[in-house]
Amino acid sequence: MKSWTRREFSRLAGAALLTALNQPKARGQAKARVVVIGGGIGGATVARYLAASATAIEVTLVEPRQSYATCFFSNLYLAGLRPFESLSHGYEALAKQYGIIVVHESAAAIHPAAKTVALNNGSKLSYDRLVVAPGIAFRDRALEGYDEAAMEIMPHAWNAGQQTRLLRQQLESMEDGGLFVLVAPPNPFRCPPAPYERASLVASYFQRRKPKAKILILDAKDSFNAQDLFQDAWNRHYPGMIEWLPAQFTGGVTAIDAKTRSVITAGATFKAAVANVIPAQMAGRLAQQAGLANRSGWCPVDPVTFESALQPGVHLVGDAIIGGDMPKSAFCANSQAKACAFAIAADLTGSARFPAHLFNTCYTYLAPDDAFSNAISFKPVDGKLKSVISFVSKVEESSEVRRQAARAAEGWYDAFTHDVFG
Amino acid sequence: MRPVARSAIATGLVLLVSQSGAAAEADQGAQLAATCASCHRLDGGGTGIPSIIGLGEERLTNALLAYRASESSNHIMHAIALSLSDEEIASVARYVAKQGSNPR
Numbered sequence: 437m438k439s440w441t442r443r444e445f446s447r448l449a450g451a452a453l454l455t456a457l458n459q460p461k462a463r464g465q466a467k468a469r470v471v472v473i474g475g476g477i478g479g480a481t482v483a484r485y486l487a488a489s490a491t492a493i494e495v496t497l498v499e500p501r502q503s504y505a506t507c508f509f510s511n512l513y514l515a516g517l518r519p520f521e522s523l524s525h526g527y528e529a530l531a532k533q534y535g536i537i538v539v540h541e542s543a544a545a546i547h548p549a550a551k552t553v554a555l556n557n558g559s560k561l562s563y564d565r566l567v568v569a570p571g572i573a574f575r576d577r578a579l580e581g582y583d584e585a586a587m588e589i590m591p592h593a594w595n596a597g598q599q600t601r602l603l604r605q606q607l608e609s610m611e612d613g614g615l616f617v618l619v620a621p622p623n624p625f626r627c628p629p630a631p632y633e634r635a636s637l638v639a640s641y642f643q644r645r646k647p648k649a650k651i652l653i654l655d656a657k658d659s660f661n662a663q664d665l666f667q668d669a670w671n672r673h674y675p676g677m678i679e680w681l682p683a684q685f686t687g688g689v690t691a692i693d694a695k696t697r698s699v700i701t702a703g704a705t706f707k708a709a710v711a712n713v714i715p716a717q718m719a720g721r722l723a724q725q726a727g728l729a730n731r732s733g734w735c736p737v738d739p740v741t742f743e744s745a746l747q748p749g750v751h752l753v754g755d756a757i758i759g760g761d762m763p764k765s766a767f768c769a770n771s772q773a774k775a776c777a778f779a780i781a782a783d784l785t786g787s788a789r790f791p792a793h794l795f796n797t798c799y800t801y802l803a804p805d806d807a808f809s810n811a812i813s814f815k816p817v818d819g820k821l822k823s824v825i826s827f828v829s830k831v832e833e834s835s836e837v838r839r840q841a842a843r844a845a846e847g848w849y850d851a852f853t854h855d856v857f858g
Numbered sequence: 859m860r861p862v863a864r865s866a867i868a869t870g871l872v873l874l875v876s877q878s879g880a881a882a883e884a885d886q887g888a889q890l891a892a893t894c895a896s897c898h899r900l901d902g903g904g905t906g907i908p909s910i911i912g913l914g915e916e917r918l919t920n921a922l923l924a925y926r927a928s929e930s931s932n933h934i935m936h937a938i939a940l941s942l943s944d945e946e947i948a949s950v951a952r953y954v955a956k957q958g959s960n961p962r
């Protein structure tokens with residue numbers, strides 16, 4: 437039998453203390469490994485908060501692109517009110533300040549039984565927990581004739597990047613008096629107010645540069661988010677410029693003809709000078725291939741931990757999930773990501789658990805100096821995410837209040853992107 | 859050696875309990891402050907939305923209580939504050955007040 441010395445003992449006691457506070461529960465390795473697939477808003481936030489809250493977790497972020505362009509504020513770029521570069525964010529701070537291992541590759545497949553992820557370059561990553569945040573994909577054959585080639589002629593610009601630049605070029609080279617057709621998608625889709633914000637800001641651009649141009653919105657729905665606020669603003673700022681046709685009026689958009697740049701509805705064909713076609717959506721491809729989505733095309737999750745209801749050990753956040761009352765917004769993705777990161781840290785290191793605070797605020801521009809906002813908090817109730825407190829700007833607000841909101845929105849963009857990308 | 863060992867264990871346990879108690883408090887503050895960080899930069903920088911760094915615990919607490927009581931000044935902060943209990947307001951105010959100003 438060995439007799440303990442005081443020094444050895446306190447060293448051991450110290451070690452036990454560290455174990456209890458920080459060490460991964462998994463034995464036989466120095467650190468628990470979390471792999472995060474998708475370095476968009478949801479994925480980057482999970483990686484950052486996991487890395488910041490638990491030194492005993494090794495975080496790897498898998499994202500093919502060298503930099504991320506935000507969809508939010510891309511409508512300001514389309515209106516010529518912001519340079520494209522201002523939407524772009526790199527991963528250097530996440531790697532350097534937070535020690536996250538950033539791998540610029542695409543994930544090709546997930547093997548939940550082996551707990552590995554196969555990357556496109558042929559290599560493999562092992563994980564103790566996996567987080568998947570792939571954003572959205574477009575539904576196959578949602579609109580006849582709208583294929584990859586057609587997207588290069590009639591862009592969707594619903595993932596920010598080359599598509600957004602293409603739409604801006606087309607708007608810039610359009611002649612005054614041209615018709616801009618915007619095809620708005622069916623529910624649920626990424627960012628409910630965004631198609632209508634886009635119409636508003638493109639109208640502000642036309643008003644400045646092409647005052648005879650018209651905007652036609654062909655909607656798959658019969659009503660839309662914050663409709664009263666938008667229609668009030670369209671009458672005030674751009675009288676006669678924007679026309680919105682609900683599905684019950686057109687019978688819905690049935691096909692696209694890229695050769696003639698036309699949008700075909702049940703009853704008519706609309707020939708556009710520039711067309712922005714936003715198709716029906718579902719969870720990103722990887723989620724579909726990995727069996728994380730159900731028949732709805734979206735991913736069911738536990739509303740407290742954001743663990744998949746279909747694959748244990750795999751968590752999902754952001755647009756890909758069935759979020760209950762939570763809309764598909766960057767703010768919600770960021771809010772879910774924090775709750776998910778804290779839940780994973782608690783599981784792997786034994787850190788304390790607290791009730792999560794889930795929230796959404798979207799600042800939406802009606803004109804460059806006229807913005808409105810909403811504020812909603814959510815709670816898990818009976819396995820679903822329910823909204824509990826909800827406020828939204830009102831039609832009769834003063835122009836000073838709206839100007840202030842437009843200024844606050846700028847501050848939000850700065851703080852928010854800082855929160856996500858460091 | 860036995861008595862020494864036992865007291866070492868006892869010391870270790872006391873340490874463990876008190877450290878994890880304080881750590882849990884700080885953790886709760888940190889997790890709540892993470893929700894603020896979606897709009898307020900916690901390094902003291904930023905424009906358009908007022909900074910909450912350098913305000914002090916009392917001012918933070920009072921501001922949150924006032925936002926919770928009334929929608930009139932700002933519906934966003936009203937909704938945020940309504941979602942916080944008294945204990946959570948105390949905890950987040952204590953945590954945020956400890957963050958130094960270090961604009962990057």
Ligand SMILES: Cc1cc2nc3c(=O)[nH]c(=O)nc-3n(C[C@H](O)[C@H](O)[C@H](O)COP(=O)(O)OP(=O)(O)OC[C@H]3O[C@@H](n4cnc5c(N)ncnc54)[C@H](O)[C@@H]3O)c2cc1C
Binds near residue numbers: 627755797
């Ligand atoms: C025009 C417009 C305006 C918007 N305005 C707002 C706004 O004002 N406020 C707001 O809150 N939200 C806004 N949104 C919504 C917001 O952009 C999305 O809700 C948000 O980006 C969702 O985050 P996410 O992480 O789920 O997906 P994303 O941010 O799209 O990230 C997904 C990431 O996963 C990566 N990925 C996909 N597949 C793989 C794979 N196999 N391997 C590795 N990586 C992969 C992609 O490259 C991408 O980087 C707007 C959206 C649009 C289109």
